[in-house]
Structures are given as structure tokens and as C-alpha cells.
Amino acid sequence: MKISVYDTTLRDGSQMEGISFSVEDKIRIARRLDAFGIDYIEGGWPGAVPKDTEFFTRMREAPLERAKLCAFGSTRRAGGNVETDPFLAHLLAAETPVVTLVAKSSRWQVTDVLRTTLEENLRMIAESVAYLKASGKEVILDAEHFFDGWKLDREYTLAALAAAVESGVDVLVPCDTNGGTMPHEVGEIIGEVVARFPRTSIGMHPHDDGDCGTANAIAAVRAGANHVQGTINGFGERTGNANLIPIVANLRLKLGYECLDEQAMGELTRLSHFVDEVANMAPNPRAAYVGRNAFTHKAGLHVDGIAKHASAYEHVEPDSVGNVRRLPVSEQSGTATIAQKAALLGYSIDKRSETARRVLDEVTRREHEGYSYEGAEASFELLLKGATGDSTHRFDLVGYRVLVEKRANDPEPITEATVRVRVDGVERLTVAEGDGPVHALDGALRAALVDAYPHLRDIELTDFKVRVVTAGEGTAARVRAIIESTDHQGTAWSTVGVSTNIIEASWRALVDAVEYGLRDS
Numbered sequence: 080m081k082i083s084v085y086d087t088t089l090r091d092g093s094q095m096e097g098i099s100f101s102v103e104d105k106i107r108i109a110r111r112l113d114a115f116g117i118d119y120i121e122g123g124w125p126g127a128v129p130k131d132t133e134f135f136t137r138m139r140e141a142p143l144e145r146a147k148l149c150a151f152g153s154t155r156r157a158g159g160n161v162e163t164d165p166f167l168a169h170l171l172a173a174e175t176p177v178v179t180l181v182a183k184s185s186r187w188q189v190t191d192v193l194r195t196t197l198e199e200n201l202r203m204i205a206e207s208v209a210y211l212k213a214s215g216k217e218v219i220l221d222a223e224h225f226f227d228g229w230k231l232d233r234e235y236t237l238a239a240l241a242a243a244v245e246s247g248v249d250v251l252v253p254c255d256t257n258g259g260t261m262p263h264e265v266g267e268i269i270g271e272v273v274a275r276f277p278r279t280s281i282g283m284h285p286h287d288d289g290d291c292g293t294a295n296a297i298a299a300v301r302a303g304a305n306h307v308q309g310t311i312n313g314f315g316e317r318t319g320n321a322n323l324i325p326i327v328a329n330l331r332l333k334l335g336y337e338c339l340d341e342q343a344m345g346e347l348t349r350l351s352h353f354v355d356e357v358a359n360m361a362p363n364p365r366a367a368y369v370g371r372n373a374f375t376h377k378a379g380l381h382v383d384g385i386a387k388h389a390s391a392y393e394h395v396e397p398d399s400v401g402n403v404r405r406l407p408v409s410e411q412s413g414t415a416t417i418a419q420k421a422a423l424l425g426y427s428i429d430k431r432s433e434t435a436r437r438v439l440d441e442v443t444r445r446e447h448e449g450y451s452y453e454g455a456e457a458s459f460e461l462l463l464k465g466a467t468g469d470s471t472h473r474f475d476l477v478g479y480r481v482l483v484e485k486r487a488n489d490p491e492p493i494t495e496a497t498v499r500v501r502v503d504g505v506e507r508l509t510v511a512e513g514d515g516p517v518h519a520l521d522g523a524l525r526a527a528l529v530d531a532y533p534h535l536r537d538i539e540l541t542d543f544k545v546r547v548v549t550a551g552e553g554t555a556a557r558v559r560a561i562i563e564s565t566d567h568q569g570t571a572w573s574t575v576g577v578s579t580n581i582i583e584a585s586w587r588a589l590v591d592a593v594e595y596g597l598r599d600s
């Protein structure tokens with residue numbers, strides 16, 4: 080059975096705290112989802128949100144290639160008329176092939192929130208659907224609070240759906256609006272809805288408040304739904320919408336449903352990271368299928384086993400979702416791990432060789448100081464390059480200075496960094512201000528290097544974290560700084576620096592970040 084995938088990252092997903100998409104961001108995401116093969120892309124609420132109105136205007140100039148664009152809005156107002164309803168007029172003005180109407184389906188929501196009669200709500204649904212169908216739209220009905228409404232008055236929720244079906248609705252989508260329904264309940268209820276409306280497509284719109292968003296989407300499909308709504312990476316209000324990434328991976332790879340193209344699965348990791356990047360969110364390392372830890376095997380006992388029987392520790396092949404296997408280096412690991420890790424990065428090192436032993440000694444020594452390479456493969460790769468004689472050294476530090484100044488009435492301190500480095504035998508002195516010491520040092524170092532290495536303009540620091548670590552016995556507490564960087568090709572890398580001084584720790588991570596970014600320059 081073909082399962083349609085409906086993405087609402089640009090509408091429901093953008094409700095998440097910390098996300099604010101510009102019109103340009105929305106267009107980039109829409110185009111990427113289109114290329115990826117999503118069936119329906121909900122762009123927003125025209126008329127209600129000015130940015131969304133502009134988005135639809137811009138999308139008319141260059142329509143999507145494969146996906147159907149959807150405009151979202153509510154049924155006509157209580158006591159009103161479809162012909163003169165301002166929201167329905169905005170939905171038509173968006174000129175999308177699909178309109179998604181949100182409607183009340185819970186008796187309590189109608190009488191206590193909408194404050195109208197049960198009969199009027201049914202007329203609002205029937206007339207709005209009929210009006211949009213007569214205008215040539217494909218119409219999807221999102222039935223809000225459906226599962227709670229069902230438990231309160233099942234017949235009324237079914238009457239709300241029937242009103243839409245009689246007016247020719249294309250897809251009925253029960254919504255678990257507060258995200259609290261359990262998978263077995265979704266299965267039972269969707270099964271009954273499918274039986275009641277056998278000629279209409281039935282969908283599911285889960286939220287993740289009970290951590291059951293993915294399970295609820297799957298339960299609905301197994302009960303006969305053929306349309307699933309969610310967001311990339313589970314963006315959304317509160318704990319988020321259901322996450323389309325594991326939903327489509329599970330439906331296709333585990334359950335064998337026809338859902339997106341086969342080759343789309345191999346793009347899942349890149350898609351997930353792309354949307355995080357546009358949303359300016361740090362990717363979740365523990366995300367199922369696409370997180371950086373999803374196929375990471377902590378070194379030690381089973382490292383040899385991994386090489387021989389990877390499938391024993393992996394529920395799918397990492398390639399099948401575009402991810403990669405990682406074998407983090409850690410203190411317990413031996414030269415075999417070093418050799419394997421090196422092989423993954425494209426270096427051939429014999430585990431019995433002097434080089435493997437040297438790298439292991441260096442990793443062990445640094446871990447004792449408080450370094451950790453488990454989340455900083457780029458720093459490990461630089462160390463490996465050094466050990467194999469492939470120098471990534473691009474400049475020599477002569478000195479740096481960081482000044483932080485705050486006067487009584489300043490809301491925030493001012494930070495200024497001065498960097499003196501030698502590049503190709505020429506000494507350069509540069510100064511930059513920043514929001515903090517790392518930002519200022521980054522600015523000054525870039526200014527010093529950018530003429531020699533213009534590729535630096537493509538490199539961006541995306542995240543910075545510090546943690547206090549207690550290193551080996553008898554030493555003071557140290558600070559570990561981790562910097563995440565990306566370039567314009569979407570490659571992301573993490574580097575690490577450790578020191579008793581937070582600025583020095585950050586500097587070390589920054590130098591690795593820049594040298595890694597310039598490794599091929």
C-alpha cells in the first residue's frame with residue numbers, strides 16, 4: 080500500500096520555541112523537501128501570518144516540481160458564509176493545489192472553545208469543504224482533538240468526519256492534538272474510522288507529548304491509514320510533532336510499505352541535518368537513524384566483533400539511511416580500534432605498526448589530560464594526519480590577547496581579541512570584537528588567514544560547548560571546549576581543546592576547527 084507523506088515543518092514545526100524561519104528559509108526547505116520526494120508540503124497559514132502570505136506569493140513564481148503545496152486554514156467562521164469568509168478567501172488566494180482545513184471534531188471543543196452549536200460546526204465543515212471542492216482544490220480535513228473527542232462522544236467525531244465526506248473531502252486526518260493518545264488506542268480508533276469511511280483516504284497527525292509520535296503514526300498505518308503527517312526532526316510546539324524521519328524509515332525499511340522512493344532513504348541523514356542547519360538547531364546526536372551516535376560503537380570489548388559482524392549491533396545498515404558507522408576512540412581501546420577508525424577515515428594503518436602504537440600513546444596521553452575524541456572526530460583525524468606525516472599545519476601562533484571590559488551601565492561586556500600569527504613566513508596582526516572570547520578570537524584569526532585561505536569564508540562555527548573535566552589524579556580541574564563547524568557543502572565537524580584556562584581550551588579547539596576546514600587547501 081502506498082503511504083502519502085505530509086510535511087508540516089513549515090507550519091506546525093515552526094511553532095517550536097527557538098525557531099523562526101524567514102521566507103527565504105521556508106523556500107529553501109520547501110525545495111529540499113520537494114527534491115527529496117515528500118508528497119505534500121504544508122507552507123503555512125495565508126492571511127493569518129504575513130510571512131506565510133508572502134511565502135505563497137513567492138512559490139507561485141516557481142512552483143514545486145513533484146510535491147503538492149498545501150495552504151492551511153480553518154473552516155468558515157461560525158454564523159458566517161463561505162462566499163464572504165475572509166480566511167477561506169485567503170486560502171483560495173494562495174493558489175495552491177491543496178487546502179488543509181482544520182476543523183473541530185470534539186464536542187467539548189465546539190461548545191466550550193468555539194462556543195457554537197454542534198449543528199453549526201457540522202455545517203461549517205460541510206460548507207467549507209464543498210466550497211473549496213467547487214473551486215477545484217484537493218481538500219484535506221485535519222480533525223482537531225479527534226482522539227479526546229472520540230472518548231467523550233464518538234458519534235459526534237464521526238458526524239464531523241461524515242460532514243466532510245458528504246462534501247467530497249479527499250483525506251480525513253484525525254489529529255492527536257495534545258499528543259497523549261497511546262498506540263493501541265490509535266490502532267483501534269483509526270481501524271474504526273477506516274471501516275466507517277472505506278472510500279476516503281484516512282490519515283494521522285500525531286504529536287509527541289507521550290513520546291509515542293512515531294509509534295502512533297505506525298499504529299495508524301497498520302490500522303489502514305494511508306497518509307501520515309509530521310515534521311522533519313520532530314520540530315513542533317512543546318515536545319514536538321511526530322518525527323517524519325524515523326516514521327518513513329520504519330515504514331519503508333522495517334515494514335515494507337511503499338513510502339517515498341527507495342533512494343530517498345539514503346538521503347535521510349542529509350535531509351535531517353539540512354533542516355537543522357536552516358533552523359539553526361544543533362543536530363541531536365542520539366536521533367534514531369540519522370544521529371551521529373546512531374551507528375557509533377563505543378570501543379573496547381566488541382570492536383573486533385563489530386568489524387566481523389556489524390549487523391549484530393546495528394538494526395539497519397548505516398548506508399541505508401545515509402549515515403555512517405563510527406568507532407569512537409577511547410582510553411580502553413587498543414591499536415585495533417585506531418586502525419579501524421583510521422580505515423573509516425581513509426587511512427590504511429596496520430594495527431601492529433609503529434604508527435598505530437604512536438597514535439594510541441598520544442590519544443591515551445591526551446585523554447589523561449582531559450581530552451575526549453568521542454565527539455570530536457576532526458581533532459582525531461588531525462592527530463592521525465600528524466602521525467602519518469601529512470601536515471595540516473597552516474600557520475604559527477606568535478601570540479593572542481583577549482580583553483573583556485564591562486562598565487557599570489553596559490548590559491553586556493565588550494570582548495576584543497588580538498591575534499598575531501605567521502602565515503607563509505609573513506607575520507600578521509589582527510583585531511576583532513565579538514559576542515564573547517571565542518567569537519572574537521575566531522574573528523581575529525579569520526581576518527589574519529583569509530587572504531591566504533579564501534576558503535575560510537565558507538566555514539562557519541555553529542556551536543560551542545564547554546564542560547569542566549577532572550583529568551588525571553593530582554591535576555587541577557580543566558575545561559574541555561568543543562566547537563562544531565560546517566562548510567557550504569553541508570560537511571560538519573567537531574573539534575576539541577582542553578586547558579585549565581577556558582580561553583586557551585577554546586583557542587585549541589578553534590585552531591583544530593580552522594585547520595580541519597582548510598585541510599585540503
Ligand SMILES: [Zn+2]
Pocket residue numbers: 091254256284286320
Ligand atoms: Zn499539530
